[in-house]
Amino acid sequence: MAGDINPTLHTAGLAAAEAAMNRALELAPAGRAALAELEDCVFALHCTAPQLDVFLQPGSGSIRLMGIYDGPVTTSIRGQASDFAELATANDPAAALINGNLELHGDSAPLIELQRTLAHLDVDWEAPLVDALGDVAGHQLATLLKGAFSWGRQASAGLARQLEEFIHEEARLTPPRLELEDFYREVHELQMQVERIELRTARLRKRLHEKADKD
Amino acid sequence: MSEKKTTHFGYKEVDKDSKADMVADVFHSVAARYDLMNDLMSAGIHRIWKRFTIELSGVRKGNSVLDIAGGTGDLAAKFSRIVGTEGRVVLADINQSMLEVGRDKLLDTGYQGNIEFVQADAQFLPFPDDSFDCITIAFGLRNVTEKETALRSMLRVLKPGGRLLVLEFSKPENEVLSKAYDAYSFRLLPLMGKLVANDAESYQYLAESIRMHPDQDTLKEMMEDAGFNRVEYHNMTGGIVALHRGVKA
Numbered sequence: 001m002a003g004d005i006n007p008t009l010h011t012a013g014l015a016a017a018e019a020a021m022n023r024a025l026e027l028a029p030a031g032r033a034a035l036a037e038l039e040d041c042v043f044a045l046h047c048t049a050p051q052l053d054v055f056l057q058p059g060s061g062s063i064r065l066m067g068i069y070d071g072p073v074t075t076s077i078r079g080q081a082s083d084f085a086e087l088a089t090a091n092d093p094a095a096a097l098i099n100g101n102l103e104l105h106g107d108s109a110p111l112i113e114l115q116r117t118l119a120h121l122d123v124d125w126e127a128p129l130v131d132a133l134g135d136v137a138g139h140q141l142a143t144l145l146k147g148a149f150s151w152g153r154q155a156s157a158g159l160a161r162q163l164e165e166f167i168h169e170e171a172r173l174t175p176p177r178l179e180l181e182d183f184y185r186e187v188h189e190l191q192m193q194v195e196r197i198e199l200r201t202a203r204l205r206k207r208l209h210e211k212a213d214k215d
Numbered sequence: 216m217s218e219k220k221t222t223h224f225g226y227k228e229v230d231k232d233s234k235a236d237m238v239a240d241v242f243h244s245v246a247a248r249y250d251l252m253n254d255l256m257s258a259g260i261h262r263i264w265k266r267f268t269i270e271l272s273g274v275r276k277g278n279s280v281l282d283i284a285g286g287t288g289d290l291a292a293k294f295s296r297i298v299g300t301e302g303r304v305v306l307a308d309i310n311q312s313m314l315e316v317g318r319d320k321l322l323d324t325g326y327q328g329n330i331e332f333v334q335a336d337a338q339f340l341p342f343p344d345d346s347f348d349c350i351t352i353a354f355g356l357r358n359v360t361e362k363e364t365a366l367r368s369m370l371r372v373l374k375p376g377g378r379l380l381v382l383e384f385s386k387p388e389n390e391v392l393s394k395a396y397d398a399y400s401f402r403l404l405p406l407m408g409k410l411v412a413n414d415a416e417s418y419q420y421l422a423e424s425i426r427m428h429p430d431q432d433t434l435k436e437m438m439e440d441a442g443f444n445r446v447e448y449h450n451m452t453g454g455i456v457a458l459h460r461g462v463k464a
Contacts, residue, residue: 008260008451011267040276070273 010067014054018065025062027123034117036060041110042069044076047084058114075106087115222360226423234360235336239310241417248412249316250287255407262289264456265353268382269293271449271460277301278348281372283337284308284355288317288326294351295326305347307335337365342372349373353382357428366441373463379443385450385457386430392453400425431457 025032038058045054055069077084079102090096093115097104104111125145130138168176175183222231229237253261269290274280280294285306294304306321308314311334318332335341337352337359350369359365369379387393400422408418429437431448434457438446443461450457 006451007267007449008263011270012260012263015263015266066270067267068270071275 007067010052014065014067018063021065022062024121024123027125027127028121029124031117031121032061034113035063038110038114038117041074041114042071043111043114044069044073045084046076046078047081048078049080056114073106075104075108075111077105077111078103088119090115090119093119223427224420224424226427231360235309238358241420249313250289250320252408252412252418255411256404260452261354264382264451264458265289265293267449267451268351268353268380268458269297271458272349272351272378272380274298274349279303279305279346281305281307281340281342281347281350283335283340283350283352283369284358285353286313286317286355288321290351290353291317291330292321292324292326295321295330298329300329302329303331304329305331305333305342307333307337307340309334309336338368339364340368340372344371345374345377346372347374347377349378349380351380351382354384356381356383356434357424362429363437363441366438366443370442370463375463377463379438379459379461379463381434381438381459383434383457383459384425384428385434385454388450388454392455396455431459434459 025035035058039060041058043056045056047053053067055066055073057064057066057069077087079100083101086100087093087096087102093112094108097108097112126139126142129142129145132138133141167173174180220231221228222234223229224234224237257264272280272294274294274297276297276299278298279302280291280298282288282291282294282304285291285308288306291304291306294302298304306314306317308317314332314334321327321330333341337355338361350373352369356362356365366379373379387396401419404422405415405419408421409415412418428434431450431454435446435448438459438461442463444464446459446461448457448459
């Protein structure tokens with residue numbers, strides 16, 4: 001169930017999310033075909049913070065979101081919202097599941113397939129634009145938007161890279177990643193050395209006590 | 216002891232035999248604009264209430280579902296997709312006009328193959344015992360002349376382990392909300408009915424029939440008395456609507 005959330009609000013939220021997902025799927029034929037292969041699977045997502053349960057059931061060409069599901073589920077995962085966000089955006093969902101904080105029950109393969117399908121949805125925005133504006137204007141606008149999105153993605157990646165370089169190399173606000181990893185390794189070695197010295201000191205102290213007792 | 220021969224029709228006390236005809240007149244009158252009025256009156260929230268009903272029904276592929284007082288087929292359409300070609304959905308309504316509107320709407324939108332349309336009285340369901348995995352009645356029970364008889368009839372046609380879901384207007388939990396709801400129901404609702412459906416009286420009946428309908432706990436008791444097990448209810452939108460669920464042992 002929806003934890004503390006009012007059933008009307010919870011159901012309304014799921015209805016809106018489901019409508020948005022299914023609208024996107026209508027424009028992504030490859031994603032729709034991939035989801036059809038997961039038909040009959042039910043994924044239970046139990047979010048602990050905020051408390052929220054969502055059951056996700058892919059069908060042929062659509063996804064159904066439910067707040068309550070009494071039947072058997074294929075895969076059940078439990079964790080915080082941030083853990084789910086990490087999995088949803090991961091390039092390698094298997095690694096995210098193994099290394100992340102999500103608790104998983106059931107079959108992980110369909111879940112990984114679902115994550116891959118949803119994360120790589122190739123939405124064709126041209127179709128609705130052509131429907132609304134006609135062939136020529138729709139195509140022109142779609143090409144323009146595609147170019148703008150592509151430029152935006154490149155610009156964003158470039159900006160992120162340059163910002164990282166500035167922070168690390170120019171402003172020296174934080175150390176570079178490799179330098180930081182070296183530092184952590186040295187700290188770890190130091191910690192091991194301290195532990196060894198501590199144990200050796202304890203052994204010597206014990207010996208001294210034993211010798212003093214004999215004398 | 217002599218059996219009570221009258222029942223209520225909104226705030227009026229009427230002869231039991233005449234209530235069905237009076238309710239039929241109301242729905243004959245509103246059938247054509249039923250969906251539009253539902254959207255207007257509830258600001259579209261009735262779709263959320265029905266969606267929650269479907270979730271709680273636990274209906275799956277291959278199930279057989281009876282939607283009583285199914286009206287214009289909102290629930291039947293959703294169930295038809297869920298049960299798939301191996302399943303069966305029966306849309307039943309006592310009112311011919313409502314059934315016709317529902318049948319035309321569903322057929323026009325491509326729902327066919329696993330849906331049947333049956334004109335039936337909820338008190339005397341024309342199906343064999345143990346026929347359905349799930350029965351739903353959304354905003355229909357308050358119009359039934361003898362609710363106890365209808366609940367027993369539903370229990371009879373449910374399979375053991377089958378579920379009955381009653382979605383119905385109920386009693387708001389909060390006093391302030393209750394007052395606001397009263398003002399809305401008795402002032403705005405008949406006015407909207409007059410403007411949109413040119414029928415203020417039917418919507419006056421709607422408001423009155425909601426007030427005369429048993430509250431959450433009373434309906435729960437009625438379901439238990441009829442023989443349902445594990446009866447529970449969920450209040451929605453502050454108790455304006457409640458969803459009761461009971462299981463046939």
